[in-house]
Amino acid sequence: MSAKSRRPIYLSYSGPQLLATSLLNKGTAFSATERRDFNLDGLLPARFETLEEQAHRAYLQYQSFAEPINRHIYLRMVQDTNETLFYYLLNKHLAEMMPIIYTPTVGDACERFSEIYRRARGLFISYPDRDNLDAILHNATKRHVKVIVVTDGSRILGLGDQGAGGMGIPIGKLSLYTVCGGISPAYTLPILLDVGTDNPELLHDPHYIGWQHPRISDQQYDAFVEKFICALQTRWPDALLQFEDFQQSKALPLLQRYQNRLCCFNDDIQGTAAVTVGTLLSACRIQNQPLSNQRIVFAGAGSAGCGIAAQIIRQMQQEGLSEADAKKRILLIDRQGLLSQAMSNLPDFQLQLAASTDELDQLGLASGADLLTVIQKAQPTVLIGVSGQRGLFSRTIIETMQDNCPQPIIFPLSNPSKQIEATPEEIMQWTQGKALIATGSPFAPVQIAQQNYHIAQCNNSYIFPGIGLAVIIAGIKQITDNLMMTASNVLATAAANQTIDQGLLPPITACQQISRDIALAVAQQAIKDNLAPPQTLAMLEAALEKHFWQPAYRSYRRTSD
């Protein structure tokens, strides 16, 4: 539906209050009639500007900042002043601005959150306010919240505990829900659960903006989250809740506790698994091999690593392997080396995926073997980095892998860029341009022997906006691994024509189309799986068109009209 054919919005706001409401503010784009009707005369300079003209000025201002962090601060200011202009700008310059509002610059913004803090956005729910949750949610002032991203700031990208500074992540993720998934910013809400921080620098920083207190005990934490979830369910029972950047000890337990109680998912476990399986399928297509032929080694067996491994096993089972045989194709390495069933004290989610003693014997590997030894002996065809450790993939490791596999698939997925296991440039040089690479953060194309290779950004941002859109158009009640698998297959299909030099995934500028495709496929699957009320494809398509928000100014009328 074009913006022009949309009905006017009836407002009770006027004057400075209207200009201060970022979802409604048009700045110099308020017409003469609107200026008169809404008491704006004299509050704006004389000239009327179109959105396009405003965006032109904003882009010049944006370019006047050299440092990514300053560009981030600028864009966040535009977002907090005029959201229509912010999303119009983003749409126009998506490839350039996505790394500024999202990964990797959002990582700097989280680390420096207190220092660069300007204006309030979203909800900070701190532990001392635990008896006031309903009032806090009420203060969000948004009646129709449909997508929430929540973090407790405990594992922000590969940057560890950032406390309240972690709020940068939900804000950035929700910006992508809007720009890629067409979800109106009026429906989104970022939330930071402030349960303290164990980051010593933040605990001693006189400017720290959060609750300056060590993280609460596990018992207090569980009770607090439970209260939060209950308050959410009372106020917005149909909203989608995305858990984001929770530390390992919390991520999976929270997902397991809540996935059957409300419409929620953990992006680092499930969204990452979906994008990675989709990207792997794209690499397999280039190699003309099924996924089930690959032997896969993980460096990092945390939320992301084990989430991806579990989804790979499901995909291999779909290709015809038994669960046991699929498991055998995967080896996981964490700080203590190769994970095996012989290790005591492994958490359950790792134990389930750890190698059996029989497998170790067959491969001639010892429990706890280091990465290099595992690569020498197991001869993997795929290496996935989700460790957050810069430099973990050394030249020796990559060269050793290629000794037994001429075209290795190597995915250093850790974010932000400074935490990557090895850069695409390094890997391409060490493999003479042969490796099929995908990274979590964006990287410039690599030139080898006069050939430019684009590097796919295997980031969950290809997945979650489409999931959100699916929930909205179909009224999905629960997010399952099967729905995530549907999303990864849609992504693989979208990548079906990629050539090696174009990279394993379509460019991020294709994200709107991919999100639409994911939304429709996931919605249909949810209906089949009885997770949403029946609707025809035509009905879903119509709902998608109706909901897909585009940045354009609407006309306003006074409520008294």
Ligand SMILES: NC(=O)c1ccc[n+]([C@@H]2O[C@H](COP(=O)([O-])OP(=O)(O)OC[C@H]3O[C@@H](n4cnc5c(N)ncnc54)[C@H](O)[C@@H]3O)[C@@H](O)[C@H]2O)c1
């Ligand atoms: N590309 C994406 O879309 C995406 C999505 C999620 C997470 N990530 C990235 O993956 C990384 C991990 O995220 P997570 O949620 O799994 O965190 P996590 O803390 O749950 O897991 C990280 C694991 O790496 C292990 N590790 C640390 N040093 C290691 C080493 N030298 N060798 C082997 N293992 C080591 C840790 O012990 C831990 O188990 C982060 O950098 C994050 O930014 C990327």
Ligand SMILES: O=C(O)C[C@H](O)C(=O)O
């Ligand atoms: O935030 C990202 O860029 C991806 C992912 O969710 C991460 O935690 O690294």
Ligand SMILES: [Mn+2]
């Ligand atoms: Mn994350």
